[in-house]
Amino acid sequence: MQPVRGTHDLLPPEFRKHSRILNVARGEIERAGFEEMATPLMEFRSVFDRTLGDTSDIVTKEMYEIHDRMGEGNIVLRPEGTAGAARAVMSNGLTQSLPLKYFYQGSMFRYERPQKGRLRQFHQMGVELMGVKDPRGDLEVILLAWNIFNALGLESRVQLEINTLGDVESRNAYRSRLLEYLSDFQNELSQDSQIRLQKNPLRILDSKDPQDKEITKNAPKFSEHLNNLSKEFFGRVLEGLEAFQVPFTRNENLVRGLDYYCHTAFEFTTTELGSQGTVLAGGRYDGLFPMMGGPLIPSVGWAGGLDRIAMMLEDILMPRPYVMIAGSDPLMASALKLADLLRHEGFIVDMSYQTQIGKALKYANKISALGALILGEDESQSGVITFKNLDSGDQSTVPQGELVTYLKEMKR
Template sequence: MSALQAVRGTHDHLPETRRAHRRVAEAAHRVTALYGFQEMATPIFEFTEVFQRTLGETSDVVTKEMYTFHDKGGEQITLRPEGTAGVVRAFVANGLQQALPQRLFYQGPMFRYERPQKGRLRQFHQVGVELLGVATPLADAEVIACAAAFLRDLGVAGDTTLEINTLGDAESRANYRDALVAYLRQYAHRLSDDSRERLERNPLRVLDSKDENDQAVVADAPSFLDYLNADSRAFFDGVCAHLAAMGLDYVMNPRLVRGLDYYCHTAFEFTTTILGAQGTVLAGGRYDGLVEQMGGSAVSGVGWAAGIERLAALIGDPEAPPRPVMMVPLGEEAERHALPLAERLRAAGHVVEMTYTGNLKKRLKRADRSNARAAVILGEDELAAGRATVRDLDTGQQDAVALDAVADALGQG
């Protein structure tokens, strides 16, 4: 281990990576704004309790993935493993329930102590939205539409599939859970070790097992849809109808369940097959009850979060940065003129860089390596005439231009 290397599962974002991430985050910000979402930010660490209470004591995130530590004041602190808990905490703490609905957008780093893989990091980045205070299926459908628009804007809609499911309300879920557990217990001896463990902790997870024997057992398990009460069924039908009305294609996935306790009713994911095992690129759902659990009043919520790294991996090469204009002063006298001229060019909107050493030949070579589109040459001849030589580095064409006119001569870039 070298002291120079980044901690496991964390990455430096060099300019090219950073550009790709910015593109994702800016698209999210821009598109969600069309749906009325406004950006907010919460601290990247919270009291541990904030996550324990909201994510559920038994969830994997809480039991083994949190970065938790005691600060110097003895407080138990956790680096946020996801965004919703902090947003809801802030929502309650700042009395935002006085002005419903709230449409909130956030972005930033999240932290989970996991074994890194492609598209899975210990520090990763998410963008997300939360729509708080709307209890009707309209909100679910609108939030899903917003996610779809975001992915369309990034140009990855064709690589992803929208999968949806319903977890029903608490009553439906409890009934189904009882029925499922009763069924699975009969076949516990045929289940994998993992699934026997799931049976105790989170039985819905058994449905999602990749083990073949488990799947054979699950094939005849009771269906969730048979246990939905009338309200839950109506709610889900409503969501589906709205999606259809907007022309959004989706696939029903009855095995789509949630690891976090606070979800109910609508659960959805946009998945891709071209990222390997980490195929979920954006996921969300409804979380009625979470606000109350956090100490607020009964305010329903629905939202989603998307992984920036995973989306960045999907969008391919980021666009190149703008090509600069390169200043080429030759001699001390020219250098004195170069900075003020560069300032004027920048004020006119040009990206301007400087060559600092070397003769003309060397400086032009540097300009070329910097992918400059033009060079502004200031030498003895030019100074004597009160002009600069503006050279187009693509065509090789160059003209003597009055210093006042250089910005215009460089065009729009």
Template sequence: MECIGDDSPFSDAEIVLLAQDILKTLNLVDKVNLEINSLGCMESRAKYQQALVEYFSKYRTELSQDSQSRLIENPLRILDSKNLQDKKISASAPSIHDYYTIKARCYFDKVLEYLEFCGIKYTINANLVRGLDYYCHTVFEYVSTQIGAQSTVLGGGRYDGLFEQMGGKLASGKKTLPAIGFAAGIERLALLTNYTPVDVRPIVIMPVDEKHHQHGIMLLQKLRNNNITTVIDLQDSISKRLNRANYIKASKVIFIGAIEVREQSYRIKDLDTSNECVIIHNELLSYLQNNCS
């Protein structure tokens, strides 16, 4: 989810609210906590990185190998280290909040003001960072302790510098394009929902030749739109395709050829019994809904 072209604090708050709405829809909002921070503007970030280099240099030999290599090129990433010794050293590191410009501080305060007005609870995590240079201002994560160790299930941030870094240029000549967005981990969301996948056996559509591919694609769309798990197989001989259908444990195969198109019907093969039947077009959905596991 992204909001592109707006560099106002309201956009940051709106993106967080959208993320919250998704979690609420999934009944997960009570299982996660919102952590938020600001990386400030580019000037803030540059000053803070220098302060981190000076601080961590005192402990260079005590840092993990990974953090030693990040010290010069990307000191912000040390704050995100999972190494226990790194965490101990980072606990006393300078805070980015002390390096905000007046404009950056006002920006973050406004984001928090919007969230509070909307009743969104949050925790400011000064160690929440993004190591990539194009990030600025707001970064946030929804974290949970209910799937083992504390895990981020959804995270986002503002990346106003990405467009320029990728060589972008607007028609107006401007090279910057403000943007903020977020993404979620599907597996972690599924773990939080305690979702147990249902073992659904697919339907396989098999047009008998290339002339009937379009009919197969149209049927594929129709079945999927009606929540029937369906795949289409267009390659190789029918016998090879039947072998593949058995391999993926499909329940039925729908053949589409010249006769089926002419008679507005489908020939259906049950892969458990090898029995075949012919179903007219307008009865296919009810047949599959009543006869597929």
């Protein structure tokens, strides 16, 4: 029995890393006034067809479709989080409750060739700041990401790359210039990019095809087609990053092919994960809600890959527990009661179900327990418990009523 190709089990060592990332993220994000929410794993395909477009790889190649026997329409497993969050705002009548500050986390699904850091079921966390058009909104969400990497001790191992896509006017001017440039290479582009050339040439800049990359290397730069408004917007974001001493690199090749993106685009990258070097990416997407049939709601956000960030963390060890050992089956209930008492006092107590003391102590040593709490027949009759310090080998007899105080004193 094997897991489905492109999926993997999150066993305790890796799950502890995911938990660590999410606990740190929740702390930073809640202090910034963001609230956690969740959308269904399933959405109608139209949510993504409208937003990601019929020329994106996600829509044309990567979405998992579900055959719905209830006849409710084309349903897919969500490939990303932003469109679902925007759909939730519209479905729940929240467009008049702006601004909205959301945090989410969960599984996403894309049908693609599995490789290191790229899975068919992957785990993301993300933030969305909806209803804020000020560039300080862009700055805030970038700072949130930076603070999370700092709190995880990864700030020296990631690099913030940032660019601007300008406003609609700037984008349209650039689109015309880019189309003019790419038309000279029409027959040399990949088959997918030849289709995109007619429908959305900006998406060619997202192409992973080596020949496309070579062609776009000398393409016109977005920065050459920015109007004053766009330059001012981006300048304020960069000034804010400098004021908060967040190091960044201007990357003019960093673009978003989707039409609803504008102004700021950014990524946190690393050199430690090979070709899958982007660990968190985001930007401003003012055009998303109108594309979904809703009102204009200026928004900005990001999504981070938990699987990739976890690959950068050192192993996280479980806190060392105590092991409760009962010397016989009839004493198991009394031992469990004592273990439960200690757990309520904040101690980590692993219950051994092996009544042979020697084997139980081997288990305690195997899991690097701090000590063994042994309740045998003699201890039970005398109202005491034997405590064996597994670091020093010392052994003590402690009245059961004083056990909590004894362990607290030892901890100090």
